[in-house]
Amino acid sequence: MIEFKNVVKTYKNGTVALNGVNLHIDDGEFVFLVGQSGAGKTTIMKLLLREEKVTSGKIIVDGTDLSRLSSFRVPYYRRKLGVVFQDFRLFPKKTVYENVAFVMHAVGVPSKKIHKRVPALLKTVDLGDKASCKPDELSGGEQQRVALARALSNNPNIIIADEPTGNIDPKMSLEIMNLLVKINKLGKTVLVVTHEKSLVDYYQQRVITIDHGLVSEDRVGGMFE
Amino acid sequence: MKHYKPTYFVGQAFAGIWRNGVMSFASIAVLMSCLVVLGSFALLVVNINANLDDLGLMNDIMVFLDYDMEEDAIVNVERQIKSIPGIGDVERITADEGMHSLMDKAGDNGSLYEPYLEDNPLSDSFRITYVDGSKLIDIEYNLNQIEGVRKINDQRDLALKVQSLKNGVMLIFSWFLIVLFIVSIFVIINTVKLSVYSRKTEIIIMRYVGATGLFISLPFIIEGAIIGLISSVIAYIVEYFLYGYIQSSLVNLAGIVRILPMSEVAPLVLIGFIGVGVVTGIIGSTISLSKYTRE
Numbered sequence: 001m002i003e004f005k006n007v008v009k010t011y012k013n014g015t016v017a018l019n020g021v022n023l024h025i026d027d028g029e030f031v032f033l034v035g036q037s038g039a040g041k042t043t044i045m046k047l048l049l050r051e052e053k054v055t056s057g058k059i060i061v062d063g064t065d066l067s068r069l070s071s072f073r074v075p076y077y078r079r080k081l082g083v084v085f086q087d088f089r090l091f092p093k094k095t096v097y098e099n100v101a102f103v104m105h106a107v108g109v110p111s112k113k114i115h116k117r118v119p120a121l122l123k124t125v126d127l128g129d130k131a132s133c134k135p136d137e138l139s140g141g142e143q144q145r146v147a148l149a150r151a152l153s154n155n156p157n158i159i160i161a162d163e164p165t166g167n168i169d170p171k172m173s174l175e176i177m178n179l180l181v182k183i184n185k186l187g188k189t190v191l192v193v194t195h196e197k198s199l200v201d202y203y204q205q206r207v208i209t210i211d212h213g214l215v216s217e218d219r220v221g222g223m224f225e
Numbered sequence: 226m227k228h229y230k231p232t233y234f235v236g237q238a239f240a241g242i243w244r245n246g247v248m249s250f251a252s253i254a255v256l257m258s259c260l261v262v263l264g265s266f267a268l269l270v271v272n273i274n275a276n277l278d279d280l281g282l283m284n285d286i287m288v289f290l291d292y293d294m295e296e297d298a299i300v301n302v303e304r305q306i307k308s309i310p311g312i313g314d315v316e317r318i319t320a321d322e323g324m325h326s327l328m329d330k331a332g333d334n335g336s337l338y339e340p341y342l343e344d345n346p347l348s349d350s351f352r353i354t355y356v357d358g359s360k361l362i363d364i365e366y367n368l369n370q371i372e373g374v375r376k377i378n379d380q381r382d383l384a385l386k387v388q389s390l391k392n393g394v395m396l397i398f399s400w401f402l403i404v405l406f407i408v409s410i411f412v413i414i415n416t417v418k419l420s421v422y423s424r425k426t427e428i429i430i431m432r433y434v435g436a437t438g439l440f441i442s443l444p445f446i447i448e449g450a451i452i453g454l455i456s457s458v459i460a461y462i463v464e465y466f467l468y469g470y471i472q473s474s475l476v477n478l479a480g481i482v483r484i485l486p487m488s489e490v491a492p493l494v495l496i497g498f499i500g501v502g503v504v505t506g507i508i509g510s511t512i513s514l515s516k517y518t519r520e
Contacts, residue, residue: 075435078434079434079435089430091427103430103431105233106431106435106436107436108440154435
């Protein structure tokens with residue numbers, strides 16, 4: 001569950017990015033977060049990842065109150081999230097397998113478990129046969145699938161995808177979105193930040209629109225207005 | 226941290242050093258130079274201390290008599306010296322013995338003194354050992370009262386001069402230490418910063434997936450420590466040969482100045498270098514990391 005209660009975020013330079021955002025996302029929901037550039041989407045992402053702290057208000061993610069979360073606990077909180085970026089952010093010198101295994105290693109998962117889990121994850125994203133490839137040997141869509149497998153590696157409850165189809169062609173975009181839907185059906189909460197109207201309209205999921213730091217619209221089965 | 230392999234951190238640290246070869250080399254060179262200077266000062270202080278101890282142990286006073294004194298008068302002076310409280314051994318050194326002693330100390334150049342054997346400009350003297358240093362002023366006062374005593378030399382003046390030299394060296398040493406420490410840390414900060422920068426994406430990903438600050442930092446801290454360790458070992462080798470060279474150059478002063486053998490000071494130098502080197506490396510890495518590993 002993700003809950004924003006009257007969240008205000010003002011940056012040090014005085015920019016008011018969020019001006020009293022209230023939203024509630026239940027476990028297992030699939031949500032598109034849309035809005036124009038500068039509307040406040042990125043700030044919401046940063047707050048969810050606890051890169052930034054709220055100026056006022058409250059954010060609760062999976063029972064964790066982010067406004068009260070100490071710096072020491074932040075890494076443990078982030079293990080509850082799986083993050084996918086527009087630019088994939090894969091390690092270019094590591095293989096597909098190593099890219100996924102590395103993040104599990106980084107959070108202290110035992111090697112035995114890593115060896116067992118990585119092939120299963122790659123199979124989930126249909127990359128079982130590409131384990132030994134380097135990212136530059138893959139298409140954009142395949143690279144994003146590796147990023148998805150990596151996001152799932154620590155078995156998070158929530159997947160946050162920041163413009164996941166921004167760097168790939170329309171056909172691949174559908175593949176990625178289908179995968180996100182598949183992941184959602186496995187019981188994960190999926191939050192997709194995007195400005196691609198066609199995708200939002202096609203999938204007919206819940207759409208939260210951010211405008212000038214406020215939730216301007218929140219519709220289930222909505223369209224990108 | 227129980228599932229983390231130490232080899233991963235050490236491997237990453239070496240990879241970082243290799244990746245930023247030029248800066249790593251610069252860091253090692255600067256830190257090594259700083260350690261050699263530091264070690265040289267430390268060895269100078271240690272040797273001064275050893276010589277000060279020697280001076281303290283000698284407890285010697287040289288009493289020079291008037292020129293051309295009769296034998297009876299000299300014997301009389303000796304008797305009076307021995308009667309002063311606090312005096313230990315009294316050894317007479319004739320003018321001839323004094324000249325021969327000078328010739329011996331001059332070594333190869335001793336022949337230069339030969340013309341003076343015929344017409345010796347030295348006087349007879351006594352080497353006196355005192356048993357209680359606290360009575361030195363009284364002893365010297367009593368010696369000065371004896372007729373026939375021309376001059377008194379004790380080692381206290383020399384000891385005070387060496388002590389003040391040591392204090393001066395210590396003062397310069399302290400300032401050098403501070404400046405060199407800052408320079409070394411600054412260079413290591415920049416080296417590790419380069420390493421951190423080249424792995425920026427990796428660090429960002431690690432942060433997002435929930436890697437702890439320690440997991441992210443450890444390879445860089447080890448990298449700093451390895452730079453410190455390599456610098457220490459090279460500095461030790463340089464210091465070893467430098468000290469040996471200085472020791473052989475000062476062989477002519479044997480008997481006047483005592484240079485401690487390297488075997489005696491080597492463990493101190495090695496432990497000191499490794500300690501300072503590794504700590505400097507770790508401090509440098511930690512400072513350069515603070516910005517990148519902030520949650």
